[in-house]
């Protein structure tokens with residue numbers, strides 16, 4: 001058996017993971033019947049818009065984990081540290097590109113410098129000196145795309161908060177840049193900001209592959225779903241379209257529900273017409289959701305809150321649950337980098353050696369979201385054990401975990 005403590009054996013193992021995971025990803029593309037995307041494709045591949053890409057994402061998580069580890073071992077540390085420094089500035093480059101459409105009088109050579117730097121990573125292609133074409137990667141950044149909207153939000157707001165964190169790590173970055181109250185207070189009366197935020201939630205869902213839960217949870221055996229903190233119905237609108245038997249309740253702050261109704265009218269008018277969806281305003285810190293439904297679903301809600309508020313939200317839901325009700329908490333879950341006695345894996349995947357057990361750089365999206373939650377809400381992503389403790393504190397027990405790679409859906413029932 002190979003001894004992975006041997007430096008060279010470790011390199012060989014990483015190379016072999018890179019090879020097998022890349023081949024797995026290639027097979028996923030080929031399975032669609034449309035072949036693999038080319039490096040400078042100018043249109044999207046059909047798999048780019050699929051709602052269930054778990055197999056592809058699993059392969060990419062291994063690929064990213066292995067190649068980052070391999071290059072960190074082989075590159076001089078002075079080289080790798082530069083990549084770390086680019087962590088936030090990368091996002092700022094996206095900002096420049098996003099604004100490019102409006103900024104017609106941006107200096108031409110400076111514009112070209114930005115595009116050229118981005119093209120190193122496959123975002124734009126320099127077809128001749130100073131002439132750039134879109135690629136599949138630059139197209140997704142257009143502000144008209146939901147993912148582009150999410151990237152824009154990060155570039156414009158989150159990177160500002162990151163700079164504050166750098167200056168004064170002990171403050172809540174969001175407040176330090178002059179914002180009052182909570183993030184939700186700040187966007188409450190600003191229609192444009194709210195619209196941008198909720199569109200970026202659509203983008204986040206596309207980027208993190210959260211819609212896979214539409215394919216993997218047994219929705220056929222469920223009658224009623226409450227989308228708690230539904231936003232504009234990012235989850236519940238496609239759910240209603242895929243499962244016409246479901247009765248759905250959308251609950252969020254009143255101003256958000258008004259927006260949600262407009263989106264439903266456009267995207268799922270049939271559900272409105274036949275009365276399958278109701279809109280019930282809720283402040284989940286102060287009141288309880290509608291009573292006795294089968295599923296209470298919270299996507300990217302619990303991670304917005306510290307433990308005290310998260311517990312209040314769950315306790316309010318627990319009060320109205322019937323004996324067969326379940327709570328589905330859908331968030332990123334932080335896998336542990338070291339195995340610790342007393343903490344099992346709860347059936348969660350761990351990466352093959354020598355990749356770090358939490359997939360290393362392959363898990364950077366959940367870890368990046370964790371930092372974002374800190375910057376914006378002074379909140380966090382959690383480990384599975386931390387979510388279990390939250391549930392147990394209000395009498396809920398974990399019954400099932402659906403691993404969607406970047407996010408997980410954790411099902412809880414009354415303990």
Ligand SMILES: C[S@@+](CC[C@H](N)C(=O)[O-])C[C@H]1O[C@@H](n2cnc3c(N)ncnc32)[C@H](O)[C@@H]1O
Pocket residue numbers: 184201202228229230231232234235251252253256282283284285298299300301304
């Ligand atoms: C990160 S967004 C997630 C939206 C949606 N679940 C999704 O996946 O796109 C969090 C949601 O919580 C809502 N929210 C914040 N504070 C709330 C409160 N006190 N009561 C009810 N909803 C609240 C926000 O309006 C927002 O729609």
